[in-house]
């Protein structure tokens with residue numbers, strides 16, 4: 001089978017197509033013929049070697065963590081899924097495994113039936129950013145119509161889901177985005193939108209109960225300036241050293257630095273599937289065919305779009 005792999009850390013030029021052996025499943029796994037997989041910033045952070053401590057340096061590496069496809073085979077102990085089911089899911093080890101291939105073998109516990117109302121591309125876009133959004137939402141605690149929340153970088157994959165979860169709680173949401181995201185941020189739930197190419201949210205002297213930085217560019221030190229005395233900063237892009245420092249520092253300060261590390265699991269997916277049934281909008285900005293994998297990653301890494309970027313595979317059944 002064909003797979004997108006890389007043999008060393010680097011930019012998109014290290015990506016290549018290689019022939020790999022079709023995976024053999026264990027009793028708790030399912031074999032999936034991939035129809036689509038989504039691109040996440042984590043993919044290029046790992047590929048560039050920024051996360052070596054967690055990803056390890058063993059090559060070749062595949063890329064991509066969340067996917068949708070069709071079940072080809074099931075292990076002996078798998079009861080709830082059968083051959084032919086349309087499903088979506090995620091790899092077990094986000095740092096070390098990848099789904100950029102015609103087939104993947106994954107634990108059945110990380111695979112869920114795809115609702116008919118969403119496409120393979122939309123389903124493939126849900127596990128990583130959806131889990132992160134549900135986790136961030138849980139960390140916010142009690143939210144009322146008086147809670148003022150700032151989401152910086154609000155119209156990427158993560159922000160798109162988080163905005164919609166928060167909208168239902170009636171919080172006062174300020175979204176920071178680029179001009180392309182303004183209409184989407186309003187549609188998904190923001191009451192105020194700031195265009196970061198024109199205004200600097202840090203110099204506005206407005207304070208918030210919760211600040212979430214999805215751009216990876218704000219940092220706790222800067223965020224403190226726009227936090228109320230008892231408020232939280234949610235940071236899903238910490239430097240490794242920040243993780244213990246945040247926990248220790250929080251013992252002494254009232255402006256809390258909350259590091260977010262999320263891991264997809266059925267409990268989160270159940271929340272997301274419930275949201276899908278209620279009409280969650282999963283915005284796909286661009287879909288690339290498997291053969292245009294380099295263009296897909298170049299496009300995604302450049303930024304400047306709203307929602308998710310997905311690679312689709314129209315692969316025949318391989319016997």
Ligand SMILES: NC(=O)c1ccc[n+]([C@@H]2O[C@H](COP(=O)([O-])OP(=O)(O)OC[C@H]3O[C@@H](n4cnc5c(N)ncnc54)[C@H](OP(=O)(O)O)[C@@H]3O)[C@@H](O)[C@H]2O)c1
Pocket residue numbers: 040041042128129132152153154155156157158159176177178196214215216217236237260261262263302303304305307
């Ligand atoms: N820790 C975890 O468990 C976890 C899980 C999922 C994701 N993450 C991380 O969370 C972050 C967001 O994920 P994502 O999938 O939503 O990524 P994304 O789709 O790339 O979204 C990031 C957003 O930030 C915006 N942005 C860039 N520069 C900005 C600036 N100066 N000010 C305000 N906004 C700016 C981008 O807008 P433009 O492109 O228009 O510039 C983009 O919409 C990523 O770093 C990702 O790695 C962490």
